Amino acid sequence: MHIHTYIHAYTYTHTHTHTFSVKTVNEAKPPAEFREAGLRHAPALQHGNDLILSHQDEIIDYIDRKFPIPSLKCECSAASDATANLFRSFAFYIKEVNTDPKALDMELIRLDRYFNDINTSFLAANHLTHLDFYILPKLHTIRIALSALKGYEIPTSLYNLWGYMKRGYAMESFRKSCPSDQEIILYWAERPDTPNLTSQKRSQLYRQKTTYSWDIPTDAQNGKIKENS
Structure with a gap:
């Protein structure tokens, strides 16, 4: 994808x-x-x-x-460091190299703390950069694929992380490019090294009305999401 x-x-x-x-x-x-x-x-x-x-x-x-102007390159080493191991921890968990989500939890907490410490809307600026183009889809994949295949949910206590996802979901570029929940789930379920779906569940996904989970859990909001501007 x-x-x-x-x-x-x-x-x-x-x-x-x-x-x-x-x-x-x-x-x-x-x-x-x-x-x-x-x-x-x-x-x-x-x-x-x-x-x-x-x-x-x-x-x-x-x-x-x-199109060199405006530059969308990310030149923030702190942002790169905060996201360096995120996808690896996700891949290890969904492929069951690690059966415990602890490593993934720690990477999400690390990213949540990073957002708490910065004053920009996105990872390195108040606009999307290369790093956001990569990380936002990965976070959304973690949310959708792991929920369906492993029963894992991103902790709602990570208010800063959910705030970042909320701002990402609001971007037209993300909405125009985002696959449906069903596409994401089937993509990962059809890999040979990830948990499979039962034939009944797979059939249900094909019959379902296409959905896009761009909402934020109520427990993750409660007025506590940090709205960077």
């Missing part, structure tokens, strides 16, 4: 007077125009008639060079 690439592109083009279109592709049965461009995997970027990029890092680097 390459959500952060889309958020990156969407944020830049909506900061400038540019537009772009997004087309979803079934890689097993790609459309003719996708094949004719010599592409096999998503994400991919086509700009004009001549430029086609098919590697995520190349896409991000091209967008950065094409």
